[in-house]
Amino acid sequence: MNRLWTSVVVVGLLLAVVLVRLVVLQGMDSSGYALAASDEKHEFVTLHAARGSIVDRNGVPLAYTANAKDIVADPTMISAGHRTRYAELLSPLVGKSVAAIEKALNSTTHYAPLATALSPATAKQIGELTLDGKPLPGVFSQATLQRMYPSQTTGSNVVGVVQADGNGAAGIEDSYDSVLKGTDGSVSYEKDSVGNVNPAGPIKSKAAVDGGTVRLTIDQDLQYVTQHYLDQSVRESGARGGQVAIVDRRTGQVLALASNGSFNPQDPSTIKAGVSLNPNVQQVFEPGSANKIVTMTAAVEKGVITPRTVISVPDSIDTGGITVHDAWWHPVQKFTATGVLAESSNVGTLEIAQRVGKQTFDDYLQRFGLGQKTGVELPGESAGLLPAINTWSDATFANLPIGQGVAMTSLQLASMYQTVANDGVRIPPRVVRSVTRSDGTATPAAQPAGVRVMSSATAKTVRTMLESVTLKGGTGTKAAIAGYRVAGKTGTAQQPDPKTGAYSNSVYWDTFAGMAPADNPAFAVAIMIDNPAHGLEGGDVAAPLFHHIASYELAAAKIAPSGSQSTLVPLLVK
DSSP states (O other): OHHHHHHHHHHHHHHHHHHHHHHIIIIITHHHHHHHHHHHHEEEEEEOOOOOOEEOTTSOEEEEEEEEEEEEEOGGGSOGGGHHHHHHHHHHHHTOOHHHHHHHHTSSSSOEEEEEEEOHHHHHHHHTOEETTEEOTTEEEEEEEEEEOTTTTTTHHHHOEEOTTSOEEEHHHHHTHHHHSOBOEEEEEEBOTTSOBOTTSOOEEEOOBOOOEEEESOOHHHHHHHHHHHHHHHHHHTOSEEEEEEEETTTOBEEEEEESSOOOTTOGGGSOTTSOSOHHHHOOBOOGGGGHHHHHHHHHHTTSOOTTOEEEEOSEEEETTEEEEOSSOOOSEEEEHHHHHHTTOHHHHHHHHHHHOHHHHHHHHHHTTTTSOOOOSSTTOOOOBOOOGGGOOHHHHHHGGGTOSOBBOHHHHHHHHHHHHTTTEEOOOBOEEEEEOTTSOEEEOOOOOOEEOSOHHHHHHHHHHHHHHHSTTSTTGGGOBTTBOOEEEEEEEEEEOTTTSSEEEEEEEEEEEEEESTTSOOEEEEEEEEOOSTTOOTTTTHHHHHHHHHHHHHHHTTOOOOSSOOOOOOSBOO
């Protein structure tokens, strides 16, 4: 009897536990379990947004997204005896070796990728392949998207490149990644217990929003011509490299930004590890005598000199414990201030700088934007190198006015000459013109406020002085263009020797920066050639390159020849 009651009690307790659990499941936790069951029956599919386009100032595509095909195989559907033949047929179309394809086909999976982002035409050719007169079983194509760069190396330093995961990795592709990549969408639907779509179930969808279009200020044609002439100049001069930056005089918009040996974003193998992808904003150099416009601007603005001020210039000058020489020997000569600039006298420039004074000279370095980022919409921009005035020694002040001891990017140098061209107002350069969203809404890029560096009168005076550089007796006569007044300045700067820490007497940066037409400038150009062979100077290499590039742009932009003659100022006084 006791055993019977014990059994009844145990069974009763078990029933009570089961009843309590049922109450919990069907009552308090019913919504949670229903949600879990619902999750198990739902299938989610991502709808990928198409990456937006990058176009030049005229709407010419520089980067866009196109339909493409991935090629995959199911090795289990391919007999072992046919795999080598499959590989031989596929190899020339997918761009892989026979061995690599055969290895993929010998896997035991149901999914073996063979090629990514092939053109639809190539995928069609693959679909039409036959073996023994029959289509190839087990080889399939699936839709995907491919990033296209029709201009290849032209402007690639500005356009940039995307990573394998589709995210921007350099240039505009990087800095405007959030605009270009858009927003993915999705579709969800129900499946039954065996994986079939439930036609009675709800289908929820969220459309993908494609990326926007970024319109650059770059002119593709000018960019191509600039890169062509730059590559030619570097090759013919035996230089290590070079850069060119061209900006619109009135807006500061970048019209071209070129460095030699650019990579091809369509071919990742052309991207070299450890090499800057956009040297024009990421690498700095010492400009040499191209920096002398700072001294001349400050001196004219402060009334220290006029173009005809006579300065007695010896062959060398001792200052700050160092001796600075002119590039050629000469007896003491009476130069005009214009002659000091035209013949690029280091000694004469330092004599003028000493009249200006350290504080005023530093003020004008700052006004021209040296040691400061321009804010251009490109990643990795360098601010350049400008020592703080409280660290200057007398030797520092002997170097800065002649363009040694200060370093800048080619875009910063172009901005300096844009300032003189624009009647004394520096417009921080920009490379993006507008952004158009996928709904068609276009937003112009913000135009930065101009910075008044000098008076309009001073700018016109300095332009006249710079014209003398390209006229008879100047160092930049090879920059001259028939029918047009041209203003600019040559430069040849010693490069530091990394072994000694001192300046080298055999390795140089050659520069030329200028504008055209000088009487009503349309654009400013800055050029740097890295260590040309045979002791060539800025007037030998950079000035002729300016001539070729500016001549093209004057013709392409249909800019009328100058309607006036240059003002001739004597360079020497007997």
